[in-house]
Amino acid sequence: MYKLLITEKKNFDLDKFFDDYLESPNIFKDRNALDSSHIPENLPHRYEQIKAIAEITVVTLRNGIPSNLFIYGKTGTGKTAVIKHISKKLTNKCKRINNMACPNWIYINSNRVKSGYRVLATICNRLNPDDPVPPTGLPRDVLLDKLVNRLDENYGNSICFVVLDEIDCLRSKKSKDSILYLLSRINEILKKSKVILVGISNTLNFKDDLDPRVKSSLCEEELVFPAYKADEIYDILKERTKIALHEDIVTEGALRLISAFAARENGDARRALALLRKSAEFVERRNLKKLDVNLIYEAQDQLDSDKIVHFIRDLPIQQKMILIAVYLNQKFDPENSTNTGEIYNTYKELVKQSYNLNCLTRRRMTDLIKELDLAGIFESKVVSFGRKGGRTRVVDLIIEDAQIIKSFEDDSYWSELLQYIPSSVRRTDLNVYDGNLYRRLFE
DNA sequence: GATCCACAGGAAATTAAGGGTC
DNA sequence: GACCCTTAATTTCCTGTGGATC
Numbered sequence: 001m002y003k004l005l006i007t008e009k010k011n012f013d014l015d016k017f018f019d020d021y022l023e024s025p026n027i028f029k030d031r032n033a034l035d036s037s038h039i040p041e042n043l044p045h046r047y048e049q050i051k052a053i054a055e056i057t058v059v060t061l062r063n064g065i066p067s068n069l070f071i072y073g074k075t076g077t078g079k080t081a082v083i084k085h086i087s088k089k090l091t092n093k094c095k096r097i098n099n100m101a102c103p104n105w106i107y108i109n110s111n112r113v114k115s116g117y118r119v120l121a122t123i124c125n126r127l128n129p130d131d132p133v134p135p136t137g138l139p140r141d142v143l144l145d146k147l148v149n150r151l152d153e154n155y156g157n158s159i160c161f162v163v164l165d166e167i168d169c170l171r172s173k174k175s176k177d178s179i180l181y182l183l184s185r186i187n188e189i190l191k192k193s194k195v196i197l198v199g200i201s202n203t204l205n206f207k208d209d210l211d212p213r214v215k216s217s218l219c220e221e222e223l224v225f226p227a228y229k230a231d232e233i234y235d236i237l238k239e240r241t242k243i244a245l246h247e248d249i250v251t252e253g254a255l256r257l258i259s260a261f262a263a264r265e266n267g268d269a270r271r272a273l274a275l276l277r278k279s280a281e282f283v284e285r286r287n288l289k290k291l292d293v294n295l296i297y298e299a300q301d302q303l304d305s306d307k308i309v310h311f312i313r314d315l316p317i318q319q320k321m322i323l324i325a326v327y328l329n330q331k332f333d334p335e336n337s338t339n340t341g342e343i344y345n346t347y348k349e350l351v352k353q354s355y356n357l358n359c360l361t362r363r364r365m366t367d368l369i370k371e372l373d374l375a376g377i378f379e380s381k382v383v384s385f386g387r388k389g390g391r392t393r394v395v396d397l398i399i400e401d402a403q404i405i406k407s408f409e410d411d412s413y414w415s416e417l418l419q420y421i422p423s424s425v426r427r428t429d430l431n432v433y434d435g436n437l438y439r440r441l442f443e
Numbered sequence: 444g445a446t447c448c449a450c451a452g453g454a455a456a457t458t459a460a461g462g463g464t465c
Numbered sequence: 466g467a468c469c470c471t472t473a474a475t476t477t478c479c480t481g482t483g484g485a486t487c
Contacts, residue, residue, distance in 0.1 A: 115472060136471045137462030143471095341449070364475055366451070382451065386485025390449025446487070457476070464469080 026246075027284050033244035034277035036076075036270040039084045044239055045232040046078045049225060053086050056221050060103050060159050061093065068184070068197040068218050072204055073225025076268030079200050082225075083107075083163055101158035108162065110169040116140070116179030119170065120147055123162060128154060144182070144189075151193040160195050167199040168206050180210070184217035227267030233259040236269050237276055245280060250291045254279070257296050275299055305406075308399055311375065312407035318360055319368050321350050324417050326369075326378065327404050330397050332425040337394040340366055346422040353417065369395060 032038050043050065057066050071079050087105040094102040106126045113122050117136065120143045124133045127150045133143060151160060162183065164170065170179050186195050199218050201207075207215050228236070237255045258279070262272035278299035283291050312323065325346040329338035344362050351359045360368075373380045379398045384391040397404075408414035 117471060134462055134471095136460090137464090137469090139463090139470055142463095339449090340451085358475095360474095361476060362450085363452080363477080367475095370452095382483085384450095384483035384485080385448085386483075387447050387487080388449095388485065390447080391481095391483055392448095392450050444487105447485090448483105451480100451482075453478105453480085455476100455478085458474085460472090462469105462471080465467095 024284070024287050025289075027249050027280060028244060029246055030244050031277075033240055034273050034280070036273055039081055039088070040239065040243065042239055043078060043081060043085055044235045045228065046082050046225075049078070049082055049223060050086065052223055053082065057086060057090055057161075060090065061097070061100070063101075065159065065194050066196050067220035068199075069221045069223065070199045070201070070207065070219045071223045071225060072201045072206065074227050074266045074268070075202055076262075076266070076270035076272075077225040077227055078269060079225050080165055083198060083200070087161065087163075103159040103161055105161045105163065107165065109165045111166040114169050116170070116182065117143065119164070119179050119183075120144060123147055123160075124150055127151065127160075144186075148186070148189050151195070152191050158193055160193060161198055162195055163198040163200065165200045167201050168203055178211070178214070180214045180218060184214050228263065228269050229267060230256075230259045230263035233262050233267065233269055233272045237272055240273065241276070244277075248290070249280065249283065250276070254291045254293060254296060257293055261296070261300060274303060278303055305403060308377075308403050309407045312377070312404065317357065319372060320414065321354075321357070321417075322347055322365060322368050323372065323377065323404070324414070324420075325350055325422075326395055326397055327401070327418065328420060328422050329424075331401070332422065337396050339392040339394050340369065341392060342424065343369070343395060345424060349422055350417060350420060353420065354413075366393065369393065 033040070053069065056069055059066050071083070073079050084107070087107075091102055091105065094100045104127070106123055108119060108122055110119070113119055117138075117140060120140070121133045121135060124143070124147050127147075133146060138146075167180070180199075183195065183197055197218055204224075207219055210218070234255055237258060241250055241255065255276075258272050258275050261275060262268050265271050275296065279291055279295045282288075282295045282299060288295075312320070315323065322343065325343050326338060328350075329342055329346055340362065344365055347365060348359055351357050369378065369380060372378045373395075377397070377399055378395050380393050380395040382391065383394050405415075405418065408418060
């Protein structure tokens, strides 16, 4: 018999907690300076790229029309920061010149604004927020007319830079209908103003599949942002530390370690900043005086774990169901990979357990499995097992069971599903006690 | 070398939801 | 209110495929 040990806990004193926080030393000068969206005055190791883009865009100061620009480089290499930095400087310069029409800079993250209609609508709304266009419903040619009118009538002879970040998300099979084709031709319709496209991509081979006309138009000028090296990330962190933290909080060794971690992850400066911020928050919360190296390891683990847990919690319901199907198949047969056929069988059983969920087709399920593969939750590959097994996709879960359990621990519906035993493992030679599986040793 | 398995995955069609226009 | 338009998610249909087995 077990005795339940419950120690009586006092109520959490929120007022005292707030007072303690206010009395503790503030290690941050400007916390936001460690945010990836913060654009500093100085962007170390990007001078060449800044110079190249400045040379392309400077013609706007003499009412010239710059070329379209295509930028590529891996995540966290400063592409967006450099563009935003230049747009700010160029706009400020234009404002200081009399009778100078300032160029418009419209920044769109194509990962959030994915369809052609939405891109046009977003540009329309940024040009004239007082008269928003509907998020859906208008024929595309009507929307295009509205955009052309707003550009020509409201902005006269000025230039409008349209920055399409993560432009890969806008690629369309029907090249003539694609938004990129349309935007690359819009200057042929415009009478007064001009649109300059700035495409930003994380993938080097993005332009290979583009329609040749879009490619020649979009890639008039091209620029590569190389990944940062550890020393370069160190310099970036040093600059930001000066702005963000009080002196003597972070040692050189700590910055070097964070730089090395980030350099290992494709030279991602964004990751380095996140790690520095997390580590500094540990220092603050624990009332410490310095950033210890051990805290960086702890912050690194937590960043990885948090990222996965949040990602799983935000998944659509059907993808959660598929994730649990894979988890259960591997839980009861950890030695072998599971395949789409087995996953689909377990998935169908899980769907039957729920009240309001429709069962997707296998075709759709394979697409969702591929999405989870891309997200780094699964590792899958297509394998042929010949005449008996056919050709199928084998799937392995590459995150830890504990991360899945943690993701669902606050929701009884999902945590109960994690205890489900698929019919494929309810064999005669297996018995289940308390949710654990035992092989029957004798009859 | 032919056959067969169990899908993979492309493409087009369908459905649902949100909205505009007349 | 009927009809038209959009997006996004999903289904349906179909051809293709790798490799063990015949």
